[in-house]
Amino acid sequence: MIAGVSDLTVRYAAATALDGVSLHVADGEMVALIGPNGAGKSTLVNALCGLLRPASGTIAVRGDLALVPEGRHLFPSLSVDDNLRLGAWRRRRRDTSHIYGLLPGLVKLRDRPAGRLSGGEQQMVALGRALMARPSLLVIDEMSLGLAPKIVDDLAAHLRERNTVDGLAVLLIEQNARLALELCARAYVLEAGRVVAEGPSAQLASSPEVAAAYLGLEA
Amino acid sequence: MAALVQYLITGIGVGCAYALLGSGLVVIYRVTRVVNFAQGSFAVLAALTVTTLLAAGLPHGLAEVSAVLLAAAIGLLTGLVATGRPGTTPQSALIVTLGLGVFAYAVEILFWGDQPRSFPGLPGTVAGVQSHYLLIAAVTAVVLAATALLFARTDLGRALTATAEDPYAARAVGIDVRRMGLLAFVVGGALGGLAGVLITPVQQVTFDSDVALVVNGFSAAILGNLTRPGLTLAGGLLLGVVQALVGGYGSTSYQTEVALVLMLAVLIVRAGSTRAETA
Numbered sequence: 234m235i236a237g238v239s240d241l242t243v244r245y246a247a248a249t250a251l252d253g254v255s256l257h258v259a260d261g262e263m264v265a266l267i268g269p270n271g272a273g274k275s276t277l278v279n280a281l282c283g284l285l286r287p288a289s290g291t292i293a294v295r296g297d298l299a300l301v302p303e304g305r306h307l308f309p310s311l312s313v314d315d316n317l318r319l320g321a322w323r324r325r326r327r328d329t330s331h332i333y334g335l336l337p338g339l340v341k342l343r344d345r346p347a348g349r350l351s352g353g354e355q356q357m358v359a360l361g362r363a364l365m366a367r368p369s370l371l372v373i374d375e376m377s378l379g380l381a382p383k384i385v386d387d388l389a390a391h392l393r394e395r396n397t398v399d400g401l402a403v404l405l406i407e408q409n410a411r412l413a414l415e416l417c418a419r420a421y422v423l424e425a426g427r428v429v430a431e432g433p434s435a436q437l438a439s440s441p442e443v444a445a446a447y448l449g450l451e452a
Numbered sequence: 453m454a455a456l457v458q459y460l461i462t463g464i465g466v467g468c469a470y471a472l473l474g475s476g477l478v479v480i481y482r483v484t485r486v487v488n489f490a491q492g493s494f495a496v497l498a499a500l501t502v503t504t505l506l507a508a509g510l511p512h513g514l515a516e517v518s519a520v521l522l523a524a525a526i527g528l529l530t531g532l533v534a535t536g537r538p539g540t541t542p543q544s545a546l547i548v549t550l551g552l553g554v555f556a557y558a559v560e561i562l563f564w565g566d567q568p569r570s571f572p573g574l575p576g577t578v579a580g581v582q583s584h585y586l587l588i589a590a591v592t593a594v595v596l597a598a599t600a601l602l603f604a605r606t607d608l609g610r611a612l613t614a615t616a617e618d619p620y621a622a623r624a625v626g627i628d629v630r631r632m633g634l635l636a637f638v639v640g641g642a643l644g645g646l647a648g649v650l651i652t653p654v655q656q657v658t659f660d661s662d663v664a665l666v667v668n669g670f671s672a673a674i675l676g677n678l679t680r681p682g683l684t685l686a687g688g689l690l691l692g693v694v695q696a697l698v699g700g701y702g703s704t705s706y707q708t709e710v711a712l713v714l715m716l717a718v719l720i721v722r723a724g725s726t727r728a729e730t731a
Contacts, residue, residue: 284623299625306621308614315610322611323626362625 235260235370235402236281236298241290243276250276252426253290258370261400263392265413265434267447268423274406275303277423278374281404296369297323303374303406305359309348313339313358316347320365332361336391353384360388364395370402371395377409385409389416410447414438422447459700460693462654465585467692468592469495469651473669474676474684475596476643480531481678482616483636485542490530490549491669492662493556494641495648498523499657500564502649503571520645527641531634538630553662560659573653588650595646596685599639603681612636644669664708668695671715677722690714 237257243250251273258264268274279285281292282300299320307316314329317339321327333340339361342350347358356376363371371392377385389412395401407413414420414434422430422443430437437443473491480488498519505515530552534545573584603609615622615632622629647665648657668691675687691714695707 282624284620302621302624306618306624308610308617308621310617311610311613318607319610319614319622319625319627322607327607366625 234258234293235262235296236294236404238277238281238292239290241277241280241292242288243273243280243285244288250426251280251287254423254426254428256421256428256431258402258404260369261396261402262419263396263403263405263417265410265417265420266404266406266423267408267410267413267420269446270408271425272423273426274423275374278303278372278404278406282372294370297366298370298372299363299366299368301356301359301363301371301373301376303378305352305355307347307350307355307358307362310346312344313342313347313350314344316358316362317365320362321367323366327365329365332364335364335395336361338387353380353387356380356384356388360391368401370404372404372406374406375408376405377407377412385412392416410443414448455700459696461581461585462700463693463696464689465588465654465692466651466696467689468588469647469665469688470668470672470691471685471688472592472595472643472647472650473665474672474688475599475681476527476640476647477669477673478676478678478681478684479599479612479643480636480640481673483612484531484535484545484633486534486545486549487542487670487678488530488534488549488637488640489546489666490534490553490556491640491644492664492666493553493560494523494526494530494644495651495665496560496657496659496662497526497556497648498645499648499652499661500560500569500659502652503564503569506571516649519649520642523645523648524638524642527637527639527644528634530641531637535630535633535637553666556662557659564659566659568656568658570652570656582654584653588654591646591650595643596681599643600681608635667708668692668711671711674715675718 234257239255241251241254254277256266266274266277278300280287281294282298308319317329317332318327336357338357342354347355350358376388392403393416396403405413405417414437417434420431420434420437421428422437430440430443438448473495476494477488477491480486501519501522502515505518510518530549533552534548574587576583578586603613611622611627612632612635615627615629619629671691672687673684676683691711694710694714698710699707
């Protein structure tokens with residue numbers, strides 16, 4: 234196991250955002266977390282990344298974790314290259330050249346301010362910035378949101394490649410359940426702060442409830 | 453004509469101090485969103501410290517540098533008190549800095565009394581201009597250029613900018629946002645201290661000199677929307693020169709009012725143009 238949470242509960246004031254959630258990602262595994270808006274997906278991400286403190290439960294992360302946050306959250310006035318450099322803030326070496334090898338589309342954007350890029354370009358930079366940390370687990374919050382299908386395919390291909398070539402583990406948080414179940418071998422379904430289903434993606438995709446709620450198919 | 457040149461030189465010298473102080477405000481505001489009203493106290497404390505260090509026999513240069521370092525340390529303390537407690541809003545922190553500024557009065561009167569103090573600057577003249585004014589301009593140019601380079605060319609500066617632009621993303625990549633805020637207070641303290649140390653040989657300092665300094669530094673920073681260092685420099689120089697001219701041809705008692713009216717005018721014009729853009 235590379236990262237996991239167990240019996241995690243997070244509260245905002247009186248509201249319970251996560252209620253006894255358990256989830257894990259194994260070494261080199263691609264795992265999807267799907268569910269509707271407000272289910273607590275982003276809360277789970279923030280807790281896992283140490284950005285907020287849970288009310289109870291345990292969080293275990295082995296190795297380095299990097300986050301591609303929802304809405305990309307690039308540093309808008311800084312250049313693409315500077316954004317990438319800051320991705321390696323925790324590391325001593327901040328050489329960005331290998332990222333341009335992995336994501337050749339970024340080469341021509343290198344000196345542009347990140348705030349001036351299109352959504353798809355920004356998501357690619359956000360992915361590159363996270364990869365700069367040379368993580369063993371990549372957490373991606375809402376990768377496909379607002380992006381054209383062609384760009385989403387491109388991003389997915391990059392993820393698959395890093396997974397097969399480097400053994401990078403991925404936790405993919407997605408509203409686009411079809412994409413997530415296609416890309417990842419295993420998945421969790423989160424609803425109203427609880428895990429309501431989990432298992433191999435193929436098995437979840439064939440379950441009538443998941444198919445009806447998330448794949449737009451008749452039960 | 454000779455008088456005009458002298459007013460311009462005096463104005464630029466004083467304007468440099470405003471620009472340094474205002475730049476300190478900008479650095480702190482950009483990173484922490486706190487308007488630091490203790491900024492003038494950094495200048496006064498540093499200037500008064502120099503008088504003591506020189507009296508104790510420290511040579512020029514060492515005394516001034518020590519005082520600037522002390523101001524940086526006071527900046528750090530101010531940052532710790534104002535923003536150290538997690539969850540403090542920038543608005544609460546602003547009030548805390550105001551309180552610390554008043555507290556500084558007590559400390560200053562206790563140690564240095566309430567009489568104006570000064571110390572000699574760089575002696576002599578170059579081409580009819582007091583050398584100390586040239587020193588002020590040169591040091592200001594070098595220090596502001598170095599500050600700009602820090603932000604533009606180093607990873608530490610990029611991390612400070614990142615913290616200013618998106619604290620959430622900064623935390624996500626592992627930047628210690630709180631430490632960056634404190635670092636901004638250190639830089640702001642040093643810039644404020646430097647302003648006081650440079651200006652005191654040509655303009656005496658008392659415990660309450662911080663008001664004029666912070667009003668003018670803030671006005672300069674407001675010209676740059678509290679975020680633009682280049683405009684802050686321009687604003688500081690403009691204020692200094694306008695005040696010198698008002699003082700020279702009119703009355704010195706209206707100098708600060710000129711700064712306030714200028715700041716007000718900028719705010720009104722800006723509010724008007726913002727409305728025009730959104731309309």
